[in-house]
Amino acid sequence: MAIRNTMADRLRALLDAPEGIELPGCFDVLSAMLLEHAGFPAVFLSGYGVAASSFGNPDIGLTSLLETALVTKNVTAAIDVPIVVDADNGYGDEDCVVRTVQELERAGAAAMILEDQVFPKRCGHAAGKAIIPLDKYMRKLECALQARQTSMCVVARTDATDMEEGIARAKRFHAAGADVTLVDGLPSVEALGRVGREVPGHKVINLIHGGKTPLLPSEQLHELGFKIVLYSTPALYVAVSAMAQSMARLRSARSLASISPDSVAFREFQHFIEGRYLRRRASVGLAHPTAPPPRTSHARINGVRPTAASAVFEPTEPGSQAG
Numbered sequence: 001m002a003i004r005n006t007m008a009d010r011l012r013a014l015l016d017a018p019e020g021i022e023l024p025g026c027f028d029v030l031s032a033m034l035l036e037h038a039g040f041p042a043v044f045l046s047g048y049g050v051a052a053s054s055f056g057n058p059d060i061g062l063t064s065l066l067e068t069a070l071v072t073k074n075v076t077a078a079i080d081v082p083i084v085v086d087a088d089n090g091y092g093d094e095d096c097v098v099r100t101v102q103e104l105e106r107a108g109a110a111a112m113i114l115e116d117q118v119f120p121k122r123c124g125h126a127a128g129k130a131i132i133p134l135d136k137y138m139r140k141l142e143c144a145l146q147a148r149q150t151s152m153c154v155v156a157r158t159d160a161t162d163m164e165e166g167i168a169r170a171k172r173f174h175a176a177g178a179d180v181t182l183v184d185g186l187p188s189v190e191a192l193g194r195v196g197r198e199v200p201g202h203k204v205i206n207l208i209h210g211g212k213t214p215l216l217p218s219e220q221l222h223e224l225g226f227k228i229v230l231y232s233t234p235a236l237y238v239a240v241s242a243m244a245q246s247m248a249r250l251r252s253a254r255s256l257a258s259i260s261p262d263s264v265a266f267r268e269f270q271h272f273i274e275g276r277y278l279r280r281r282a283s284v285g286l287a288h289p290t291a292p293p294p295r296t297s298h299a300r301i302n303g304v305r306p307t308a309a310s311a312v313f314e315p316t317e318p319g320s321q322a323g
Contacts, residue, residue, distance in 0.1 A: 005150035007110040011082040012151060014041055015179070015202055020222035023084060023204070025232040027053040032075045032083070033276055035235060042110065043079065045072055047086035049236045061119055065091040069103040076108030078276070084111040084155065089119060089132075094143045101147040111153035113182065114144055116160075116169065129159045129185075134169060138176060145177050155204060157182040163191055170199040180204055180228065185212045192216070196225025204228035209237055 014021055024040050026032035027049025035043045048059040050071055055063065065087075072085050085104055090097035097114065104112050116137040118130045131137075144154050156173035160166035160183070170181040180202040183195050192214070195203065205226040207215055218229040246259045253259075264272075 003105070003150045005105065005108075005110065005152055007076070007082040007108060008151040008153060011042060011084070011110040011153055012179075014082075015153070015227060020218060020226070021228045022218050023228050023230045024235055025049055025230070026075065027236050028071065029074050029078045031235050031239070032079050036079045036081050037272075037276075040081065042082040042084060043075075044084045044230060044232060045075060045086060046232050046236065047088055048233060050086075052236065061088060063088070065096070065100055065103055069107045072104060072107035072109055078280070080279075082110030083108070084113065084153075085109040087112040087114055089115050089117050090140055090144070092119070094140055097140045097143045098147040101144050101152070102149075105148065105150050105152050109152060111155055111179070112144075113155040113157050114141060115157040115184075129161060131159055134172065137169075138172065141173060141176055141178065153179040155180040155182055157184055159184050161185070163194065167195060167198050170195065170203075174199065174201040182206065182230075187212045189214055189216070192221070192224050192226075199225075202227040204230050206230045206232050208233050 021042065022040060023042055023044050024035045024038075025044040025046035025048075026035055027046055031049075032043050032045070045068075047063060047068065050068065051057040051059050051063050054067070054071070057063070068085065068087065072083065075083055085107075087100050087104060090100050100114075101112070116131045116134075118132055141154070141156055148154070154177075156170075156176075156178035158166050158169040158173070158181075160169055166183040170183050173181045178201075181199055182204045183199070184206050186192050186195060186205065192205065195205075203226050205213065205221055205228070207213055207229065209215070216224075221229050242262065246262055250256065250259050
């Protein structure tokens, strides 16, 4: 590993620390910036989210490696926390897995998740999943581990629907050198407990609103043995809900004031975007950002008193744990 990957080193430090990690999923650069602003110490680039937001596609393996690598590169250029990238099933055979590692390392990924599904794949909480034979996946995992030129972490994921097979595979992944393991789509608290007890090493659990896995509090999941609690889709789902409801109200009312209480204002958004841009390496001094917006706790925007939306861009310590 001759090339320094500072974000991978930071992620490894988080893994070594005694505290658990809450890892939210982004789907583009702006959502990643907002997750960093909220104080999360790392973010996850969701393949499910990229497929939906960039192409309007379901998560069935239609996104290519280069498309994922491009989004990864754009995100890493805009934020200063580690990014864990959903690399699906490595986009093909062992040679494709090696190239996946190379492209994601060049894009600045701190970690990649490699799953054992067949092609075309499906979302881990969807019905109809199928997995490749264990020996074939182990060859892909070994190629991923050996191809690394940096300290980038590899998260080995199984989508086995049989509990015994899922646990057995995760044990093999850990023994082969995977930095973290993931048994996706666990359907019960009992299943969570078994994986937490029986699978060694760092483990991640993926929570999805409306998915298969019980939505236990992160503290309880950490106590069950899961180092990382992955919130892969809530940023996407909340954005979809807010946009759909607000735009329907705007279409009906035909007045922008009807949605102002749920919206940030122009100066707030400009100050956030420009401020973040100027904090990037080599950007200081290139431009003068928009003046900070006035405190709006007692003000009105277009005659409407602002609500909690006005606090969206309240300053936080970047990279500090939220909540």
